[in-house]
Amino acid sequence: MKKVFFTVGPSQLYPTVYGHIDEALKENIPSISHRSEKFMDIYQNTTVLVKKVLSIPSSFHVFFTASSLESMERILQNCVYRHSFHLVNGAFSKTFYKFALQLGLKPEKIEAPFGQGFDFDKIKIPKEAELICITHNETSTGVSLPMNKIYQLRSCYPNKLIALDIVSSAPYEKIDFSKIDIAFFSLQKGFGLPAGLGVLIVSDKAVTRASKVADRKSTGSYHSFSSYLEYEKKSQTPETPNVLAVYLLGKVASDMLKKGIKTIREETVEKADHIYKFFDQHNRFRPFIKDKDFRSKTTIVVDVGNKSKQVRKKLQNKGLVVGSGYGDYKDSHIRIANFPAHQLDDIKRLLKQF
Numbered sequence: 463m464k465k466v467f468f469t470v471g472p473s474q475l476y477p478t479v480y481g482h483i484d485e486a487l488k489e490n491i492p493s494i495s496h497r498s499e500k501f502m503d504i505y506q507n508t509t510v511l512v513k514k515v516l517s518i519p520s521s522f523h524v525f526f527t528a529s530s531l532e533s534m535e536r537i538l539q540n541c542v543y544r545h546s547f548h549l550v551n552g553a554f555s556k557t558f559y560k561f562a563l564q565l566g567l568k569p570e571k572i573e574a575p576f577g578q579g580f581d582f583d584k585i586k587i588p589k590e591a592e593l594i595c596i597t598h599n600e601t602s603t604g605v606s607l608p609m610n611k612i613y614q615l616r617s618c619y620p621n622k623l624i625a626l627d628i629v630s631s632a633p634y635e636k637i638d639f640s641k642i643d644i645a646f647f648s649l650q651k652g653f654g655l656p657a658g659l660g661v662l663i664v665s666d667k668a669v670t671r672a673s674k675v676a677d678r679k680s681t682g683s684y685h686s687f688s689s690y691l692e693y694e695k696k697s698q699t700p701e702t703p704n705v706l707a708v709y710l711l712g713k714v715a716s717d718m719l720k721k722g723i724k725t726i727r728e729e730t731v732e733k734a735d736h737i738y739k740f741f742d743q744h745n746r747f748r749p750f751i752k753d754k755d756f757r758s759k760t761t762i763v764v765d766v767g768n769k770s771k772q773v774r775k776k777l778q779n780k781g782l783v784v785g786s787g788y789g790d791y792k793d794s795h796i797r798i799a800n801f802p803a804h805q806l807d808d809i810k811r812l813l814k815q816f
Contacts, residue, residue, distance in 0.1 A: 465806045467554060467799075470601050470630065470761050470785050472802040476654030476725070480740040482680055482713040483706075494708045501705060502697035507625045508712030515633050515715045515723055522639060525690040526703050527660035530629045532685075532710040532711055533646035534558050536592070537566070537625050538663065540672040540681045541644070543570055547622075548590035549580060549607075550650075552600035554627065557651065559595070577603045577793075579756035582611040592671075601651075602788035603757045604749075604763030604797065606631065609638070616641040620686045623668055624703040630761050633723060634730045634800070649707060652760065654803035659707035664690075726802045733809050734802050742812045747816065750795060762798040770796055773816075782812050 467474040486492065496502050509524040518524070527533045537627060538546060538561055545654070546567055548559040551574035562569035570588055589595060594615060599606045623807065624643040628635060632647040644815050645663045649655035672687035681687065682698040693700050718726060738757060741749050741764050750763040765772050770786050770793050777784055787795025798812070 465778075465781045466804075466812075468782065468784045468804065470646075470651065470797050470799045471804035472650040472657050473799045473801055474654060476714050476717070476803045477655070478717045479655060479710060479714065482710055485710055485713075486706055491709050491764075494705060495808070496699060496705060497579050501708075504705070504712060505697040507701070508708050508715065511662070511712050511719065514659065515718050516637065516663075517639070519639055520705035521666050523664045523666075523669065523691065523694055525662040525664060525687075526699055526706075526708060526739050527646075527685070528658075529660045530648040531557065531561075532647055533662045534595075534627075534659045535759065536682065536687070537595075537646070538562050538565055538567060540675060540687045541623055541625070541668055542567055542593050543587065544592070545570070545590045546593045546595055547571070547587050548595045549585075550574070550604055551578060551603065552576060552597065555595075555597035555600055556628070556702035557595065558627065562595075565724070571611055579605055579607055580611075580751065582614055583685045585615070587615070587619050587622065591622060593625055595625050595627075597627040597629075598635060599758050599761060599803065600627070601630045601761050601797075604761050606760075609635065610753060613638065614643040614666055615735075616635070623671060623719050630758070633718060634760055636726055636727065637737055639663075639665070645682065649711060651799070652801045653711060654801060655707065655710050655714060659704045661710065661711070665705050666670060671718055708738070728798060729761050729800065729806070733804065733806055734762065736806065737762050737798060737800065737814055738807060742809050744816065747769050750791075760800050762800060764796050764798065765794060766796055767795055770794055775807065777791055777812065780811075780815055782808075784812075 468568045546569045547572040550571045551557050623643040626642050628645050632652050643665045648660045650657035688744045689700045747766045750765045751757045785797035786792045
């Protein structure tokens with residue numbers, strides 16, 4: 463039985479990935495040198511296409527990391543001399559904060575209860591904060607923060623850098639990059655690819671900040687922003703990257719552009735509305751996020767009482783794989799991914815099992 467993975471990452475592969483992997487093997491892509499002209503062509507092609515998919519301005523740089531967790535660390539190392547400020551409302555936003563502590567910084571945070579968003583009108587950023595760290599879509603809870611509220615912070619604090627975790631929202635969420643400075647994601651969610659590559663999007667403003675921080679302390683070794691920039695000029699990476707993943711990202715980005723990113727976003731909304739409407743009317747199970755303004759379109763969390771294990775087992779027997787709840791909610795929640803790789807017919811088949 464062919465399985466459909468509604469897990470929130472790794473998740474279902476984008477439909478065209480299988481053919482692209484076959485093509486990559488025929489072309490010996492996994493064996494080529496990361497210093498070769500072939501790789502430089504792949505690097506250039508992939509970065510150009512990712513910028514088109516996400517409408518990233520030319521003044522931003524695209525770097526490749528091992529994962530989004532590494533991106534968090536690199537951002538803090540390179541852009542913060544002492545003080546960062548974090549919006550924490552789940553496990554991954556809390557990880558961003560903990561990394562700052564582990565790096566010996568002096569981070570501050572505002573924290574919302576698990577499953578809730580923030581009253582942005584009441585957020586006060588400390589004067590000494592150099593960087594504001596925000597998780598747009600909290601994978602652990604299914605909370606998505608309204609982009610207009612994030613942009614509001616830019617209006618109130620124009621001189622502070624804003625770093626945005628878009629791990630579970632790219633490429634669905636349309637972002638105005640003029641209102642943020644850094645964004646990052648990994649491939650195993652919205653882009654429907656195997657895990658193993660992170661994408662770090664950095665503005666010239668953030669690069670300038672990194673050079674000033676580097677004058678006062680170490681910002682890392684081979685993965686400092688300055689090192690990334692040095693190799694970017696040659697369409698290369700500081701170290702041997704996941705060449706296959708860079709290649710596949712370019713191929714899927716091209717496929718998404720052919721389909722139309724507007725169409726992909728409209729389909730994401732349609733599928734999410736279908737799921738939320740179903741569970742809003744269900745006689746036992748309900749969406750965990752009650753406030754519709756904070757409901758994620760890509761990571762739908764459903765409260766199933768203490769039935770998570772039973773529900774997941776039943777679905778898996780039908781070839782439908784959903785995620786468990788996160789942390790303390792493992793046994794009471796299920797998490798349903800709604801990425802571009804997921805088809806409406808499969809979502810309807812999933813919901814019929816409830």
